[in-house]
Amino acid sequence: MKTEALIDDLARDLTAVRPVRPQGMLSMAAVAFSFSVLGAAFFLFPLRDDFFVRLLNPFYLFSLIGVVFVLFFSAFLLDQISVPGRSSNSKAIIGITVVAAIVIIEQVTIMFFQPTESLTTGIGLNGVNCALTAMLVSLAPFVALFFMIRKRALTDLKKGPVLLGVASICVGIMAIQLHCAVDNASHVVLWHLAVPAIFALAFAVLIVKPLIRW
Amino acid sequence: MMSKGRAQKGDFKNDLSVSQDEIELADLMKKAQQGDAASYKVLLSKVNQLMQTFVQNSFLKLGLSQTNHEDVVQEVLLAIHLKRSTFDPTQFFLPWLYAIARYKIIDSFRKLGVEQRTAVPLDDEINNLAHVATFEGIHRGDVTTLLDILPPKQKEIIKLVKLDGLTLAEVASRTGYSLSDVKVSVHRALKTLIDTFRERKNEN
Numbered sequence: 233m234k235t236e237a238l239i240d241d242l243a244r245d246l247t248a249v250r251p252v253r254p255q256g257m258l259s260m261a262a263v264a265f266s267f268s269v270l271g272a273a274f275f276l277f278p279l280r281d282d283f284f285v286r287l288l289n290p291f292y293l294f295s296l297i298g299v300v301f302v303l304f305f306s307a308f309l310l311d312q313i314s315v316p317g318r319s320s321n322s323k324a325i326i327g328i329t330v331v332a333a334i335v336i337i338e339q340v341t342i343m344f345f346q347p348t349e350s351l352t353t354g355i356g357l358n359g360v361n362c363a364l365t366a367m368l369v370s371l372a373p374f375v376a377l378f379f380m381i382r383k384r385a386l387t388d389l390k391k392g393p394v395l396l397g398v399a400s401i402c403v404g405i406m407a408i409q410l411h412c413a414v415d416n417a418s419h420v421v422l423w424h425l426a427v428p429a430i431f432a433l434a435f436a437v438l439i440v441k442p443l444i445r446w
Numbered sequence: 447m448m449s450k451g452r453a454q455k456g457d458f459k460n461d462l463s464v465s466q467d468e469i470e471l472a473d474l475m476k477k478a479q480q481g482d483a484a485s486y487k488v489l490l491s492k493v494n495q496l497m498q499t500f501v502q503n504s505f506l507k508l509g510l511s512q513t514n515h516e517d518v519v520q521e522v523l524l525a526i527h528l529k530r531s532t533f534d535p536t537q538f539f540l541p542w543l544y545a546i547a548r549y550k551i552i553d554s555f556r557k558l559g560v561e562q563r564t565a566v567p568l569d570d571e572i573n574n575l576a577h578v579a580t581f582e583g584i585h586r587g588d589v590t591t592l593l594d595i596l597p598p599k600q601k602e603i604i605k606l607v608k609l610d611g612l613t614l615a616e617v618a619s620r621t622g623y624s625l626s627d628v629k630v631s632v633h634r635a636l637k638t639l640i641d642t643f644r645e646r647k648n649e650n
Contacts, residue, residue: 238520239490242527248481249531315532316545385529387549445553446529 252315252384262307262377263300266403269372270410277365277411286415291338295420296409298335302328303402310377310395314384328398339425342417359423362408366428370404374432378440386444393444397436401428465540467492472539479530490523497522497547504551510558518554522547595642599623600635607632 286292305328312318377396386392408424471492477485497519505515525546533542593601606617607628614632618625 235494235516235520235523238523239487239494242490242523243483243487245527246478246481246483246486249479251479252532252534254534254536315534315542316529316549317537317542318534383531385525385532385546385549387545446525 255311255315255318256308258311258314258380259304259307262310262373262399263304265376266303266373266406269369269403270407273369273407274410277369277407279410280413282413283410291342292409292415294338295335296406298331298338299402299406299409301331302335303399303406305331306395306399306402307377310381310392310399313388313391313395314381314386316385316387332398336421336425339417339421355418355422359414359419359427362412362414362419362423363427363431365411366401366404366408366424367431368404369407370400370402370428370432373403374400374436378444382444382446385446389441389445393436393440394433396440397433398429400436401432404428404432468538468540471543472535475530475533475539476535479533479535490526493526493543494519494523496543500544500547501551504548508551508555510555514554514558518550521554522550525550592639592642596635596638600631600638603628603631604635604639 280286309325309328374396377399381392381396405424405428408428409420412424414420471489474485474489474492478489498515501515501518501522502512505512505518526543529546533539593604596604602621603617603623606612606620607614612620614625614628617623618628621628623631
């Protein structure tokens, strides 16, 4: 087919479209949607009984805020790289990495200050449910973000799936942090953070990449 | 107020450094997003002109053959059409356009690159064979006999290419083999023939 003929066909096929929303809207929508998912998830996985007491603990509070922070910035970056011509903000990347690292270091530090018995208790397989819950809750934001990105034009196929996985698993991590009453640090690091994050990232990279190509 | 580190089109409304192309194309795209087919056609024609050069230069840099560049230009035009909603009217048009073009060029490089990197420079091989054949003074009948050393598939393909003078594409469509299969077969056949010639020459 000749290019001129293609241009004629495309012009004939034209319909009005709504332009992409301004930068930053996606991240705010992602946070708002995530909180509504969390609200709905509480019907299945209610808040832990001592939630308001636990909130007074600065480590617990910081890990929750940190996760919201990572969610917001990963959605913000996803917003940037899913629209061609918008350059990705290196400050936001550094922000995400620093906050995520602080949350992980904080949890690991607490873990090393615990007696050996409690470490092994936390690593036991009883935490599988927590990891599954986190992954289950993160499915809804994953699907929502995936379709939102698919409608756009993701130009960075390496960062995109990773950010999608990070943003969605943050919701699951938050849900399990609010639901599970086990405060053993090794349990939290392994079953609330590491396992769900690894599975979400692997899933996102393997599944999303071929599906999001345009 | 201009946000830090993020240039928006509105900030440069009166800035002479913004090219006329940028202003014109962005206006056309805005109208196209509202459904104006005439503006859209003008936009695509202008983009087509820009992309012809851009894609050719990119192919040159990547070491790809220019034969497929028109396909990539068409893919860019299609991508613009399908993803036209992703153009943010508050931003510049050209960075958006070139980001799409780069993505499509890289995508085609991934597809074409493997094929072209494994492709054989047939002209060299054919010249080499012609050179050897001239020196030996071989007749058509001798060549036909010589082809018997080749496997049936290679023999059939080399006969069609070298003796009947068909192009590789014609051979592919006539025999039902893929184009890359035909290329590889020709390459292997020529290599075998050259080796055989050399061996015979050394024996003599």
